[in-house]
Amino acid sequence: MQARNPLHATDIHMPVTKQKWQFDGVVRLTRIGTAFVIFTVVIGFAAINTGNNSLYIGLSLMLGSLLLSGIASKDGLKQLAVEFDGVDDVWAMRPAHGRLRIRNRSRLWNVRDVIVTADELATPICISLINRGEEIIAHAMFSFRRRGLTRLTRVDLYTRYPFGFFLKKRRPRLAGDVIVFPRLLGDDIPRDRFRATEGELQSTNRIGGGTDIHSFRDYVRGDSLRRVHWKKSASLGRWIIKQTEIETGRSVHIVVDPYRPPHVSEESFEEMISEAATFLDDALKSGLEVAFSIPHVTLGSDRDGAVSMFRALALLESTREPVAQTVDRDSVIFTVAPSVGDRASGVGA
Amino acid sequence: MNRRFELELLFLAIFAAVPLYATQAISAPPLLAFHAVMTAVAARVAFGKSPEVIPAAVMRVFAIVYVPFYIIDAAAISRSAIAASTHLILFIAAYQAIESAKTRNTAQRLLTASLICTAGVATSTHIAILPFIVFFGFLLLRQLMHLSHEETIAMTGTLIAEPPSGRAASFYVIGALAIGTCLFPFMPRIRNPLLPGMTGPLSNATTGLSDSINLNETRSISSDATVVSRVWMGQETIPFFTPLRLKGTIYERFANNTWIQGRRDFIPLDGSDGTTRVARPEGFTRKAGVQQRFLIGSRLFLPVGSFEVSGAGQLAEGPTRDIFTVWSSHRDTIAYDVALARDTAPRRPQNVTVSDYPVTPAVRAMARQIAGSETDPMRQAGAVEAYLSQRFRYVADPSQIGRTMTVDQFLLHEHRGHCEYFAAGMVALMTALNVPARIVGGFYGGTLNPLTGYFVIRREDAHAWVEVWEGNSWQTFDPTPASLRPGNAHEGLLRVYAAAVADSINYFWDRHILTYGLGDQLALAVSLLESLRAASAAMTASLHTTALRRFMSLLAMLVVAGFVIVMMARRRRSLFDLLASHLHRLGIDVGPSMTTAEALHELRISHPTAAADLAPLIAMYEAERFSGKVERGRVRRIRQRLAGLSES
Numbered sequence: 001m002q003a004r005n006p007l008h009a010t011d012i013h014m015p016v017t018k019q020k021w022q023f024d025g026v027v028r029l030t031r032i033g034t035a036f037v038i039f040t041v042v043i044g045f046a047a048i049n050t051g052n053n054s055l056y057i058g059l060s061l062m063l064g065s066l067l068l069s070g071i072a073s074k075d076g077l078k079q080l081a082v083e084f085d086g087v088d089d090v091w092a093m094r095p096a097h098g099r100l101r102i103r104n105r106s107r108l109w110n111v112r113d114v115i116v117t118a119d120e121l122a123t124p125i126c127i128s129l130i131n132r133g134e135e136i137i138a139h140a141m142f143s144f145r146r147r148g149l150t151r152l153t154r155v156d157l158y159t160r161y162p163f164g165f166f167l168k169k170r171r172p173r174l175a176g177d178v179i180v181f182p183r184l185l186g187d188d189i190p191r192d193r194f195r196a197t198e199g200e201l202q203s204t205n206r207i208g209g210g211t212d213i214h215s216f217r218d219y220v221r222g223d224s225l226r227r228v229h230w231k232k233s234a235s236l237g238r239w240i241i242k243q244t245e246i247e248t249g250r251s252v253h254i255v256v257d258p259y260r261p262p263h264v265s266e267e268s269f270e271e272m273i274s275e276a277a278t279f280l281d282d283a284l285k286s287g288l289e290v291a292f293s294i295p296h297v298t299l300g301s302d303r304d305g306a307v308s309m310f311r312a313l314a315l316l317e318s319t320r321e322p323v324a325q326t327v328d329r330d331s332v333i334f335t336v337a338p339s340v341g342d343r344a345s346g347v348g349a
Numbered sequence: 350m351n352r353r354f355e356l357e358l359l360f361l362a363i364f365a366a367v368p369l370y371a372t373q374a375i376s377a378p379p380l381l382a383f384h385a386v387m388t389a390v391a392a393r394v395a396f397g398k399s400p401e402v403i404p405a406a407v408m409r410v411f412a413i414v415y416v417p418f419y420i421i422d423a424a425a426i427s428r429s430a431i432a433a434s435t436h437l438i439l440f441i442a443a444y445q446a447i448e449s450a451k452t453r454n455t456a457q458r459l460l461t462a463s464l465i466c467t468a469g470v471a472t473s474t475h476i477a478i479l480p481f482i483v484f485f486g487f488l489l490l491r492q493l494m495h496l497s498h499e500e501t502i503a504m505t506g507t508l509i510a511e512p513p514s515g516r517a518a519s520f521y522v523i524g525a526l527a528i529g530t531c532l533f534p535f536m537p538r539i540r541n542p543l544l545p546g547m548t549g550p551l552s553n554a555t556t557g558l559s560d561s562i563n564l565n566e567t568r569s570i571s572s573d574a575t576v577v578s579r580v581w582m583g584q585e586t587i588p589f590f591t592p593l594r595l596k597g598t599i600y601e602r603f604a605n606n607t608w609i610q611g612r613r614d615f616i617p618l619d620g621s622d623g624t625t626r627v628a629r630p631e632g633f634t635r636k637a638g639v640q641q642r643f644l645i646g647s648r649l650f651l652p653v654g655s656f657e658v659s660g661a662g663q664l665a666e667g668p669t670r671d672i673f674t675v676w677s678s679h680r681d682t683i684a685y686d687v688a689l690a691r692d693t694a695p696r697r698p699q700n701v702t703v704s705d706y707p708v709t710p711a712v713r714a715m716a717r718q719i720a721g722s723e724t725d726p727m728r729q730a731g732a733v734e735a736y737l738s739q740r741f742r743y744v745a746d747p748s749q750i751g752r753t754m755t756v757d758q759f760l761l762h763e764h765r766g767h768c769e770y771f772a773a774g775m776v777a778l779m780t781a782l783n784v785p786a787r788i789v790g791g792f793y794g795g796t797l798n799p800l801t802g803y804f805v806i807r808r809e810d811a812h813a814w815v816e817v818w819e820g821n822s823w824q825t826f827d828p829t830p831a832s833l834r835p836g837n838a839h840e841g842l843l844r845v846y847a848a849a850v851a852d853s854i855n856y857f858w859d860r861h862i863l864t865y866g867l868g869d870q871l872a873l874a875v876s877l878l879e880s881l882r883a884a885s886a887a888m889t890a891s892l893h894t895t896a897l898r899r900f901m902s903l904l905a906m907l908v909v910a911g912f913v914i915v916m917m918a919r920r921r922r923s924l925f926d927l928l929a930s931h932l933h934r935l936g937i938d939v940g941p942s943m944t945t946a947e948a949l950h951e952l953r954i955s956h957p958t959a960a961a962d963l964a965p966l967i968a969m970y971e972a973e974r975f976s977g978k979v980e981r982g983r984v985r986r987i988r989q990r991l992a993g994l995s996e997s
Contacts, residue, residue: 021504032456048537053863054470056536061486064528068521112512113501126505129512149944162521163490164497
């Protein structure tokens, strides 16, 4: 049995990616817009001073352009409906490919040069053109700071279209839930990697992906036909599935303890989760069979898949009271709880 | 920058300067130089070379030198701050085009092109400026869209293809025109008196009317279709006041073989309610409307017979008697109404004398021969008029004669000439008969526009005739043969109608655009108010019927109900928010990383009964949200049941 405490608590916040041109509010006059407004005022002054109707014509058109620019950009953005269209596997602090479905509901305005930003977007998306009544799918890189269930509630749409006089902003509502897997530590972070020892396979008397038969059970929908024990099935008259034992050396049992004592910071807890996720990821990448335990739940990589384990880890909340968990001698325990000596000896063993 | 857009930007500046040739706000050489440089820059860019047609360093030296040159230009060369400033803007445009090789200055260049365009527009009064503005607007908006796209790329650092902008620019030009057309009538037409004369109409107009009739110089007449005036006369007026004569100037003194105007100071005339009396009417009266372009200062070309002028503002008599001028006007065109009388007399008694033409014995003898035994001045004038128009030959183009001649030579030897000779000859003969007479310069005849019902008088209708003093008033005589006077050339029907259509467009431009002012705004406001009042009265009258009143009440209620429903729908909260709100009331805070199922789990611990009630709703919500299976009415049922739970 080994226990793993976080080595150090690092800053889990991503660097601030807010661009210089982003702003709070609805509209901002650009430099060229300012020049145009000043020019309009000058022409207006000249027109009023002289009563020259040719200047009034120019002034009317300039005011018309300003007004139209404001209406077009405001209404154009207003008519854009943004929907979250899914994202691939998401890890905290790591870009993930996702999609936004953007529809231009307007019957009048084509919208061009729209920039989409959001706290969850790794970089702003720039959309060249959305014709009226048209829907496009924008591919984007998402980046989330924290693991867990994240609700995408809003995006910011910016545009300078049509004439660049104003930088208009709109914040449409967005509905989308994303389960963000814990942050995986980079290679630069020193950590113990699980290494399988070939040729030292031992039976563990636990169900797993080994070769020795552990027990039998009835077939349930979803079981692989390759695991049907045909002889027993024939004798009993119903389908029987053989369950094999997990093998050490090709298997690992990971236990994550959600107990967070009062003096341990949230950051340390998150760091421990990241360690666990990294360890889990390394184990799976090494082709090992993994059994993963959190209170009340044990998942196996062969039965439940890797995603369900990361999902469980993503949604794991810290508890204020210790929770009893069954651990083996070889279980790898991740905990922030006080341990015996420097290395934790496990909880509930 | 995209080469196509770079070329378009260069063309924009070149195009912006084109109207300056027509308006002659500045002389041609600087314009030609500007266009030569810009065309050379455009040619280099088109062939993929740098725009530095002149090395940028040299241009910078030019720019430094130009600062003192600007003052010299304004003070000594063009002698006009406006012209010097226009030269400066053209220089800046060329400088920026060359400098663009090193500096990205698209926005500045667009501003400079707009300034050049403004210089052209401000000095133009012709309708041709309108398509120019539209095309310039199209190019400008397209450039702005391109610039906006480039700025967007710079903001995000991502390179995205630029969508085609031609149709979009057309769309926005039409939109801007539509909005501009709506705004134009409502722009404040209050002229700021603080800076008078900063800009104003630049009229380089020439006219058939001149300050003097110099018979020492060869006269030439060229056809000029520029409209001078439009006169509306009703059917009851036309028979008595046509052919039209617009009086422009009076020559009553003779010196050195030249007829000149009688000098006098400008005398302001009193008016009331915007109406000024310029003569005393005699006989029946009629009304007419006039729209006139100013050709000589702000002088009015009043139809003969005018005795009252309305809507022209403060008038003054001058620069000679019986000629009237608007006291202060900065416009090119004016519209006013006149009252016409069959006969008119001067406002005040005039000291009228015989002209100072040096009558020779031969001319005196000729005059006596023509007058015969007549002693009445009017009869004598009639005889002279008839004699000249019947015995003398009218030459439309004075250059046909090939030399200058005196009035005596015209009367005694040549017997041919143009209208000024006929008029001068008659005045000479009347002087010989000791009858006061004077030459009147103005416009004659005009063409009736069958589409709009007004007479169009053009510059080519310039004419001279004679007024003879009757003892109480001046009477008009015209010794030029009637069939040969201006406006009597016969044209085909098609040509007449084509000219009428063109003139109608011009009229609309002149009347409703160029001369649109505060008075028109007030008239428009009154008209709108009256229309509103009439519509309101009509509605009130129609509402007296009970059925209609009920219908309108029902309609109003439906509108209000619809509005309330829309507002409520807008405020509708999402299912998740409603569930979270309900859970919050039960003491469960749904955090950002908590699912509804987890919240339900917590609720089961704290409020098992409430959890049992809420469980099916949460299951329905999860199915609605995540299953992807659409079930009609599910959302409504969840909301209803949730509302029921909240109430209980």
